[in-house]
Amino acid sequence: MLPADLPDALRDALAAPLVDHHCHGVRRDELSRAQFELQITESDSPAPPGTTHFDTPLGAAIRRWCAPVLDLEPHAAPAVYLARRAELGAGEVNRRLLEAAGVVAFLVDTGLERPELLTAAEMGRHGGAAADEIVRIEQVEQDVAEVADVAVDYMDSLAEELAARAARAVGLKTVIGYRCGLDFDPSRPSRGSVIAAANRRLSDPKERLDDPILLRHLLWTAVDVAHRRGLPLQFHTGFGDSDLDLDRADPARMTGFIRALQPLGVPVILLHCYPFHRQAAYLAGIYPHVYVDVGLAMTHTAAGSPRVMDELLELAPFHKQMFSSDCYGVAETCHLGALYYRRALAMALKSRIDAGEWSAADAARVVHMIGSANARRVYRL
Incomplete structure (x- = not known):
């Protein structure tokens, strides 16, 4: 799986268990x-x-x-x-592939909870790992909107429900990049504008939230919760499903919001990022509270993943990078996310060692940081 001529220290570091800081449930059905x-x-x-x-x-x-x-x-x-x-059978396939990933802890985005998907706890049991929840804030908003009667109740319930869900989680996540793009107005919306937008929302609460005012209100409400509880806030950036406008998913477009959050110290974690991983690396290098991964890209670029990893390593501080598989649906995506992360990082670091730029000990230390230590620190595992 790994290049044959790696230094022993680097090989051992790459074989160590990973913290998968962003993933989803896989299907239990045939x-x-x-x-x-x-x-x-x-x-x-x-x-x-x-x-x-x-x-x-x-x-x-x-x-x-x-x-x-x-x-x-x-x-x-x-x-x-x-x-x-x-x-x-699905159960045995899931067990084999999740265990093969070599993950010690799954941090599971539960915003896509469906009966056919394994829960966070089941992901842990099948993979022989610990498991914790990442709360998707748009799903919390959907739940609140469907039961709120008036705008004020909606606003109060949203803050209360986010706080309650956060108490059981290790982080929050937003898909605002899908809903209105990352070029959103970074300021907090006024109370009056939120009440007016909430009244419109409650007239048809089962629709997917795409109102920019309410999305910004939701985001800033989540920021307040994350700040109080010391939780990081994940952002989907870069490529994804077909309902995303890729040109608006560049993380550099949310620089104003990142600046606004800096005094609060809430960690901002940029997920996936491809093909904007160089922009994400810049943001992680400039702002002390910004972290980055290329999770989804490792799986989907597969044999091409070493180039992506090499480009991330060009600029992003090593203490700002993390591993994620973004597995979803089938356990193959978990195994391959981990496999290509290890292979890509091995090839990128070996080239630096061979050129005399790095020592094997430094490479092993960086592998430890990216594979698990950074996530343990930021998510307080």
Whole structure:
């Protein structure tokens, strides 16, 4: 899995258990081929007729690296792979692949909770790891909006429910980048504007929240909760599902908000970031409360992941980087997220050692920071 000629200290550090600081539940049910293929792409559409989502970097990686975990030869054909998956059953597949990731703690975004997905506790049990919750603030808002009667109740209940959920969590997360882009007005909205927007919201509360005023109010309410409880706040940035406008997901667009938060000291964690990981690295280098990962990119760029990791390491301070798999839907994404993180980091650091820029001891120390120590410090694990 790792290059053969790594220094022993670096190899040992890369083999150490990881803290997966951002992931989701994987499915407990059996999947058809069509269902499985939709779980290995960020698209919400099937591959065009006569083609397959296995013909992607991630699809090739599943056949190469996940097949042996299921007792198949590397590069097994998709039909053979899926037949073996069905033969073992979802429970055994999940156990094998989650354990193979070598994760000691899962921090699970529970905003996508559905009956078919493993809970945070189940992710931990299947993976032989600890598990904690990351609260998605937009899901809390949805729950509050569906029961609030008037705008003032909505505002009070939102603050109360966020505080209650945060008391059981190790962090908060927002997907405001999906809802209105990261180029939002960084200021707190006025109380009057929030009341007016809340009245409009409560007239049709089952709709997905996309009002910029209420999203900013939600975000600043979450900031207040995070500040009181000493919790970090995660932001989805960079590429993702098809309902995201990529040009508005550049984390550099939220620089004004990052500046506004600096006096409070609330840690801002920029998730995924690709293809804006260089901008994210800059922000992490400039602002003391900003952290970064390239989680989703490791899995989806697969064999190309060393280039992404190398570019992140160009500028981002090593004490500001973290590992995440962003696994979701199928446990293959957890195993591959960890595998390509380790491979990409190994190749990037080996090139520095070979050039005489780094010592093996320094490389091993950085691996320890990025793989687990930074997350333990920031999330207070």
